[in-house]
Amino acid sequence: MPVLQFSHLRKAYATTVAVDDVTFEVRPGEVFGLLGPNGAGKTTLIRMLIDIIAPDEGQVLLDGRPLGPADRDRIGYLPEERGLYRKEKVIDILIYFGMLKGLSRRDARARSRAWLERVGLPEVAGRRADSLSKGMQQKVQIAGTLLHEPEILVMDEPFSGLDPLNTVLVKDLLRQRRDAGALVILSTHQMPMVEELCDRVAMIDRGRLVLYGDLEEIRRGYGESAVLVGTHADLRGLAPVASVAQAGSLCRVVLRDGARPSDLMALLQERRIPVDHFEVARMPVEEIFVRTVQARGAATLPTPAAAPAGMERGA
Known part of the structure; x- marks a missing residue:
């Protein structure tokens, strides 16, 4: 599995700099936490990764080469703002999602039924999406994100609105993708989930990378x-x-x-x-988060790794 690198990314909207010279990497077989307050620049980073917007400067690299349109089928993305085709049948929605990721109709149908089983919803295949509860719809969308077994998995607030039982289910699914060697990026404000699941983290504040590295090393630093x-x-x-x-x-x-x-x-x-x-x-991760944002002095914060090897400016 390749390494995903965010190399000196910058993105501005008019006079607002959303992402300012951000560099970090995500490795295979880890859950990587992308953290930061609302408006920090996390969503802009994710949109550059999935090729919705282009950076003004810098690159997203996959195993040392620029990430391009041909890599889209390798990515699974669960956005914070959920959305299904409400008047369509669940099975048809999932088949469509699978075919968008390069699966044949036959393979997409088989995987869709298998994933509905895995998320505990085999009985809803023939129902319209708008007949499902919010929690059911969320599990259907998670199934649609995972059914093509993405090498790069980006989950934005995946636990929002889930009951404790389904929270355990989603945590298990994230760990399974990690154990399969996938690159898993978790963006969340739920710090207990970060403590439980994440191996390494990057914290963004006002477009800048203010904390980055192994979570346990960061905690030892504090x-x-x-x-x-x-x-x-x-x-x-x-x-x-x-x-x-x-x-x-x-x-x-x-x-x-x-x-x-x-x-x-x-x-x-x-x-x-x-x-x-x-x-x-x-120190709890939540307290580190608050202190880091309040301090807002990236140069004086304990950062175990300033930039991945081989990603220095001009390399």
Whole structure:
């Protein structure tokens, strides 16, 4: 399976720069999180990937060559704004989707029925789309996105509106494509899903890449900003402490900028404050997201990889 590279992409609409010199790569066999607040430029990046719009500068590369019209059949895209042909039968819609991706009618029909089975909706094949619930329609569209077994899968808010059972189903489908070696891009605001599913992430804010790399490395980069402490003492007011919150039987202590866990430990020992537990806390991805957007200083943020090898400007 090839590597997908976004190389120095830039796109402007009149005086608004939607994407500004963004470079990152997505590798086979991983779930890659594309994150950012509303209006950050994520949708523009996706549209350049699927060839709806062209970049003003830069390229989308697949295994080192520009992605072109011939590669469209290798992509599966679930947009955030869902849409089916409401007055058509479900089976006919799926067959049409499959044929758009290069499948024969016979193969598209067989795969459509198989995918309806996989998403638990074999009984709706002959029903019109407008007779289905919103959740059913979403599962039909997911089936249509996956039935040609895309090598590049882009899912934009795939869990929106799903109940817990169907959320598990979609997570399993994403993992199956990942395990098959596909390039899986997940764009979502649901940070628990990012924590659970994503291997690496890119965070976009106001068109700029502000965070990029292995999710665990990123979390370790932020790891020394909070600690879990077991104590009955009130730690508020201590010099290294920014805030204290209860976390089960422990206190989660967020440290002030520049303070280290060792600074807090030294102070606790100096004041002989009894402690029965002390560990560096894993910062939730949601908190990293908020801090990164608020800081808005990409050059000072912990970024394990600034740009993929071989993708330097002018390469």
